[in-house]
Amino acid sequence: MSAPIKTLLSRSLLRQARPASIPRHRYLATIRVAQQAASRSFTVSYRRRDAASDTSEPHHSVKYTTDSYDIERNPAFAEISAEDVQHFKSILGDDAAVIDGVTQDATDDIEAYNKDWMNKYRGHTKLVVRPKSTEEVSQILKYCNERKLAVVPQGGNSGLVGGSVPVFDEIVLNLGRMNKIRSFDDVSGILVVDGGVILEVADNYLAEQGYIFPLDLGAKGSCQIGGNVATNAGGLRFLRYGSLHGNVLGIEAVLPDGTILDDLSKLKKNNTGYDIKQLFIGGEGTIGVITGVSVACPRRSNAVNVAFFGLESFEKVQQAFKEAKGQLGEILSAFELMDGTSQDFVKKVTGNKHPLEGEYPFYCLIETSGSNAEHDQEKLEAFLEHVMGEEIVADGTLAQDDTQIKALWAWREGITEALGHAGGTYKYDVSIPLNELYKLVEESERGESKALGVVGYGHMGDSNLHLNVPVKKYSKEIEKALEPYVYEWIQKRSGSISAEHGLGIAKNKFIGYSRSDTMIGLMKQIKNLYDPNGIMNPYKYLT
């Protein structure tokens, strides 16, 4: 059981007799007691299920993307023939590397590659290829480009915008068999991996060496690093470790014509020409396939602390954030926001008792990571004393060990999965100035009454809000109430209509709300430069 902060603080105050910034009697009088049941268990599954093994939803009940979207197959693309299948088999050697639904019925084997984990997007592919080397990827793409066969690169298939599943009969190029850790240097912290290495596998490996992957997200148990880079994933510790544009040192990628972009640098600094690899970070597999990644990994912190707060208003959340930045400084590694509705969904789905006794409109999870446990504890205590004494935070609890840390994180990371139990969820992943971050949720609530709720949560530290509207069933009526309203709202504030999820097929039509015509024109120029036949991940991104 994680401990109520009050108890911890009084213990610490008694022990240290340190001067509190506010008179102690006032402090004790104003903070609320979080009486927690000793029997509480935190069992929510906080990792998303692997898409390929997710058979809970019968395939036939998932609507084809071609039925939900008004979209036509590009007639310039060839149709896959038996000869093509034969050719891929000859390249890949191993029978297991080709799932052939062209010359035989392979529906059951193929469907997991055809649909996303949210059961929102479903394609019509009949062929999955699973290369084991960069050279094989090169041969596949070269052939596809010459034959004008469309291709969808697929990593862990854990995306949220339908970017990694086919729409029509695009060949799925799955990276799952390219899963080797290539090298690690324990002085520099530079890790080189195949594109198909699962994020959690890499992070566990790094943990053994005293290092940490500079990216973490709910889907870490299934997402792949190549996919993370291709979608420029942000995640939970962006606040501390920053963007993949800074942390990725090198990329090996295969261009549509089979050219291998060999830029797998293990150097932190290398100013010799245009940094072309950056185009592939966030390129969503539309100009090439990432087969290798070199990344600078920071030292893993010895001491990690997680606190969980209840707060009475978004105003107070902002105050708490400002205080956290100031007082926790360099040890702050996450500041996550969850509204009351989001926690109601997790409670309902998991049946678990919430870490905090009372109900609050807002909750925050704060994580610190540092090299000296005693120092961090002192900083955290001073911070907690201040925010509770000043009534910025109404109630709070502090994890006492790793199990409790995971349990508290589960109330944040479990939101996506909990919402997944609704019939469907309209998802908006937006970036807006901090002071207006939650206003979007409140205003969307007013406009929408048919939904099961309007949920707001996200990465407060990055001004990144996840606005989710769970519904019994997707309907044009609800969609119309939300769109373009939400996008226009964001545009007025010069925000981003996709902060970290990318465009895929879900957001591509709305890029104009966040980018000028000039920028879109320049992007299309890049697409044409690398993929003149347009075979890579078509119907998405810029189309």
Added chain:
Amino acid sequence: MSAPIKTLLSRSLLRQARPASIPRHRYLATIRVAQQAASRSFTVSYRRRDAASDTSEPHHSVKYTTDSYDIERNPAFAEISAEDVQHFKSILGDDAAVIDGVTQDATDDIEAYNKDWMNKYRGHTKLVVRPKSTEEVSQILKYCNERKLAVVPQGGNSGLVGGSVPVFDEIVLNLGRMNKIRSFDDVSGILVVDGGVILEVADNYLAEQGYIFPLDLGAKGSCQIGGNVATNAGGLRFLRYGSLHGNVLGIEAVLPDGTILDDLSKLKKNNTGYDIKQLFIGGEGTIGVITGVSVACPRRSNAVNVAFFGLESFEKVQQAFKEAKGQLGEILSAFELMDGTSQDFVKKVTGNKHPLEGEYPFYCLIETSGSNAEHDQEKLEAFLEHVMGEEIVADGTLAQDDTQIKALWAWREGITEALGHAGGTYKYDVSIPLNELYKLVEESERGESKALGVVGYGHMGDSNLHLNVPVKKYSKEIEKALEPYVYEWIQKRSGSISAEHGLGIAKNKFIGYSRSDTMIGLMKQIKNLYDPNGIMNPYKYLT
């Protein structure tokens, strides 16, 4: 006067009676006493002089680049006519915005723009334009592109590879008048500036708001942020704050055809399409001119400490670095390396007394920045105790106040300027695996006897070495002894032949030692895409 570490440590040991990781008597017995003269003064100028005001070297004594390099003017470029000058005057309105050496004699006014601060490169330009707005830059470039007039964008002209001065008669487009801080958000820490804002001006402005610019370098008093971004400057605190590829959130740039790339995002996350601005970071003004930059700035640390060490071997330097990473963790903000020869040059030029009494083959400067002075002090003391007790460090001193911090930094930052007093310096800015970092200096020493010395220093934390070979006079003989030897040495170790200085005209011929033909081919494709007439900063970078 900064204090000898031994004194500080014994004081701290007495005060705290903390358990040392090694027996105290051994500790006291093994560290060496740094007896420092009370009258010591640190007066070395640690900021580079502004290029435009540097008139110490008579212009005529500086060799033209066209005489030192075997290079021919591209006949496709037009020659500047009186009509062109008239046109620029009509665009820019203000007479002061055009320095016209075409229709009149303006040699004295123009020469500062024609040569670099090292007196190594000198061009033949007869026209300098100094626009005040992005719109003016757009009109200038559009005209130049149509007329096929070549252009050199110029910021603070503090580069080290001749990238910001003309070779032949390219028009100098100087950004110095675009020097406005456009906006700053004190919650998010996002700063938006004109490209011509001087780095130190921006950092001083941020200091008032409790923030820091995530880049610092010796030339901060004259270099401009647009130039820093165009050259992807690394500098002194890369170790802590990381790369501009991660910190720059948005760029406004003008393409050669006059198109304004309007990507001045103030968002930390924005996954809506290819991150095209990244091509301009490190593009060295060859595909456009950066007129605006948006950058994420971290909070300024309350507590800054600087220690300066003498060490007996490079082996010990590596040990000290590993210990610093482990024990100082998140507060380590710089770990700089200087060899004995580098310090001899600074001593000689400044006449100052060195912070350490004895002479050592290696010196290190360690900086910590944190939010809690007491905690940082404790971490630093434990670290110092350890590295001195274990005889990793032979002697050391710790700055006691801001003046001493600056003074210690001057022994690191002053190296470039001190070497500038030689007749010339062969400069190599390389990235190689840490364990071999200094081997390059030792091996270059063996091969070269005609030089005034072989100097090694740099950013240990980033595996970034500055190998400098000061000479009385540049000579083919010395050059041949060094090149291609140095480049081949780096290539064998998959290093970078230009870690942070860029290519310019000094390194462009050697790009093949660090990049494959495929990568160079892809880079040329990008150049041709944006600048088909090749008017931007010609004769450099990829040519």
